[in-house]
Amino acid sequence: MEAGRSELLRPPASAGRATFLELFFDLAFVVALSRVSQRFAGLNDDTGWALAAGFGRTLLLFMALWLIWSHTAWITSRYEPEQPVIQAVVVGTMFAGLVMAVALPRAMEERALPFTVAYLMVMVVRPLVVAAALRGHPRRMVPLRLAAWSTASAPLWLAGALGPEHLRTPLWAAALAVDYLAWALGWPVPRLGASVVGRWRIAGTHLADRYQQMFLIALGESILIIGVVFSGTDYSGERAAAFTVAFATSALLWRIYFHRAGLLLTEALDQAARPGQLGAASERTHLVIVLSVLVSSVGYELVIDHPYGPPQVSWLLFVVGGPMLFLVARMRLDYEIFGQIFHPKVIGFVALLLVTPALARSERMVGLSVVAGVLALVALLDALRSRGRPVERPASPIGREASEGPVSEA
The missing domain is CATH 1.20.1410 (I/LWEQ domain)
Incomplete structure (x- = not known):
């Protein structure tokens, strides 16, 4: 069973190129980005506070979509996209992303609940599915950490969707801040600590x-x-x-x-x-x-x-x-x-x-x-x-030194 679970991990010899599955997944985000542009364009006649508030609300929705997309990119960078479980996870995320895209033009109004439910299905349910597929493998703790933090922010998302409309933006902003902070810190939990993203082995x-x-x-x-x-x-x-x-x-x-x-x-x-x-x-x-x-x-x-x-x-x-x-x-x-x-x-x-x-x-x-x-x-x-100079080679100061500890598989 351990060997079978290890097959979910992207092998070191993997070519590393994006797959057709991921390009298919991106189609949902083509729709989503067009809806974001539509909301921005709706601010054309606004001025002052109305313009700033409208821009901020649309930015919040865009950042929620981006978190879904970026998490998926990292999943397919760490796990083998050809495995049926990972394919099911990606296609399920695509459907949720499409629901969010359809709801997005009125997500701050009457479509707040479907937007929220789709987002939470990805942030809470998806990592639990990945953790179940990795049962017994040490890397399963990463999706469990993510699910724990997403569950902690879920009441803020739901309160914003179900509560008064004037509280929706601050509640969702707080929830999104929790989700991004958790991502930056590596979803730390008591006794288990954090899984710092910067130490992950990725393709x-x-x-x-x-x-x-x-x-x-x-x-x-x-x-x-x-x-x-x-x-x-x-x-x-x-x-x-x-x-x-x-x-x-x-x-x-x-x-x-x-x-x-x-x-x-x-x-x-x-x-x-x-x-x-x-x-x-x-x-x-x-x-x-x-x-x-x-x-x-x-x-x-x-x-x-x-x-x-x-x-x-x-x-x-x-x-x-x-x-x-x-x-x-x-x-x-x-x-x-x-x-x-x-x-x-x-x-x-x-x-x-x-x-x-x-x-x-x-x-x-x-x-x-x-x-x-x-x-x-x-x-x-x-x-x-x-012109006339040798082509520059990468010399990134980020990730150059390994002084903060070894690269982790966790």
Whole structure:
């Protein structure tokens, strides 16, 4: 029986690439990310506190979805995706993610309960299934720890879903904080201690694949929005120009992400003495990167709809704020891969920061064009910096040393 349970673990000789099952699983999150964008786009006419509150509520829902997705990525990085039990877990999670996606546009209103139930089924029931499949194996304690912490936060989720609507956001924010804190601390429990994620043995190639794929899914969502919005409005030269600039902006985000650091993520994880530590740091970075792409995609929608609409705080948040957030996260990725931050991203961020006051008084099309110009400058400076030089190799300061204890299978 022990040997059979060990078959659930991903073998050291595994190729590590993402499987078709995981790509199938991602289809539910294509829907989910589109619903997140829909909620963000609904904030177009809001200002002041209403805009901040609406953005915060949508961010909360996105982070709940991200926790489901990232936990699944780590499960398939530690366990063999070809095993029937793991396949059942992934498909079940996909269904729950689809329920959350369907409920998400009104999750803060009348669809709060299905959103919560689907989330708790993944956070509480899924680890119990994995633990049962691993019975007798030392690694079973990790999913049991996760289930214990998720059970502790479950009353907050349910109280938010069933209680007064005005308490939903603070209750869910508290519950989500517990879930993320537990993830960061390794779900510590009395006597058993914690299972620190940074010490896990993982398939670095696989985890890098999953992060890169989720970034591309977010970019795909932005391309879908560009196409759908342009095809659904009356044709005009102004909208065609906005469509072109929006596409160019998405292409520049792709270029900036994959130039060196994004492309070398796999190699960096493979070389790290503690791939789990670097993988955990990269998970947080990609959360921000994916969020920034979604926020930027809403900006494309607003500009294509009304290229020369009046200045509003909401459009500035999406058109300029999204790319600025992307550059910050991309700087962090440079540090994680190379141990340094390169000046083109810093120049781009400072440039957008300096022009923001002027853009607040400009038409939307002007704002998006300036953003595209700044991103093009970043891409050009990146290319010039690398021209004629040896290709940089990963030199991550994260997970380089094994001084904090051995890599763990727990």
